[in-house]
Amino acid sequence: MRVKRFALLALLGVLLFGVGLAELLPTLGLGGPWPWGLLFGGLLLAVLGIWAMNRSMLAAFTEPEEVPERVYVRRRLERGPKVVAFGGGTGLSRVLRGLKEHTVHTTALVAVTDDGGSTGRLRLSYGLPAVGDLVDCLAALSDHPALPELLAHRFDRGELKGHTFGNLFLVTLFEASEDFAEAVRRANAILNLRGQVLPATPEAVRLKARFQDGGEVVGEVAIRERRGRIREVFLEPEPEAVMPEALEAIARAELLVLGPGSLYTSVIPSFLPKPLQKAVQQAKAPLVYVANLMTEPGETDGYTAYEHYKAVAYHLGRRPEVVLVHTAPIPEEVLKRYAAEGRHPVTFDPRPFAADGVRVLTGDFREEGPLAQHDPKKVVQALLGLV
Structure with a gap:
């Protein structure tokens, strides 16, 4: 960046402007032409210096030409609704990608009970959620x-094999602050x-399931493998503990969204x-449940959309007022691929x-392609129609 030279240019302009003004004031404008030249020349240099300095500093973060568009988009998003979305994994992140095109007032409350893979x-190593x-x-x-793409980068060799950059980034912030809630706040600010x-909680908790046959299992991976x-x-x-920002967001929300995602291990x-739970029960905002497109082995085998909804209502202590259900046909080749699983x-x-x-709310909420996944645009369009 060439900030210093532009700052000097602006300073020179201010000095020339000052000299010209000093020469003109005693004569009330009756002096020769050179004070006027200093006055306007200095003003021009000051304006050019400040303009160039701003462009140089902005170039460190974005293309200066993009600034008006970014400002316009930000102002439009500032007028968007206040939404709180609950869940975890792929389902919630897809809804978030759709919401961020319409508002900057989205709060994602994420399950922190996963115990497989890198997480x-x-x-085990750090005792964190x-x-x-x-x-x-x-x-x-x-x-x-x-x-x-950067946060999702997964290392494929050495001691870091299997870990993603994003996971290590968040753990690094935790190590630096020794407080998981503070680490999350810093991540929000940096990104x-x-x-x-x-x-959902900054505490290191685990998920426990009680099955219809009376058996109990602890841990997400074990729950999926147990079947039943x-x-x-x-x-x-x-x-x-929960983070106070979460309770504030629920109280201010205009819309509360549950899912989509694994029913018992994410949503x-x-x-x-x-x-x-208490905050959601007392919230005035409408509560929407986005039902899954497909069942999950060992978790929701044979479940109907209504059974998904009933499980949510039972655990939450509040019934969703609206349920979004995909009812359009799914291509046969996609069904065969999932049936094999x-x-x-x-x-x-x-x-x-x-x-x-x-x-x-019924309709076609699936994204075109080889997978049975929700389309962020279609889902969010339906959700925002409720606000």
Whole structure:
């Protein structure tokens, strides 16, 4: 950057302007032409110096030509609704990518009970909550197009093999602050988000499931592998703390969104802390549940959309007023691929929803392509129609 030379240019302009003004004032404008030259020449140099200095400093962060567009977009997003979205993993991050195109007032409340892969190893080493889903959501809300790829970079050799840069980044902030909540706050500030990403709790808790046959299992990975009908899930130990920003966001929200995502290991754990449940129960904003497109082996085998909804309502203590359900056909080749993994479309019957007085938004919410995933644009368009 050439800030110093431009600053000197601006300073020279101010000095010349001052000299010219000093020569003109005693004569009340009756002096010769040279004071006027100093006056206007100095003013021109000052303006040019300040303009060039601003461009040089802005170039460190963005192309100066992009500034008007960025300002316009930011102002438009500032007028967007206040949304709180609960969940974890791929489902929530896809919704966040859609929301950030419409508002900067999104708060993501993320489940922190994952204990597999890189996240599981870091939990064992550092005794902190799960970071993987938090990183995915931080990437989704980032205002910089290169950050998602950077945060998702996974090392493939050496002692770091299997870890992602994003996971290590968040652990580094935790090491520096020795406080997980503060580490998350710093990550939000550094990554320049269109909103904020917060953990459901800053405490290192684990997920425990009680099955219909009376069996109990601790840990997300173990729950998925156990298979069987789940009766309920809860956190162990019961967390005492949630971040105050989370409670404030829920109280101010114009819309509360649950899911999509793994029912018992992502969506429900994101609101299990008692303070969050109480805040949602007391919130005036409408509550929407985005039902999954496909069932998940060992977790929701054979579940209908209504059974997903009932599980959410049971654990939360508040029934969603609106449920969003994909009802359009899914291509046969996609269904075959998922069937090989034991996953099948979530079936929908409107009658039990009608009996409960629940509004159901049906339609095509799937993203085109080889996967059965929600389309961020389609889902968010439906959600924002409720605000």
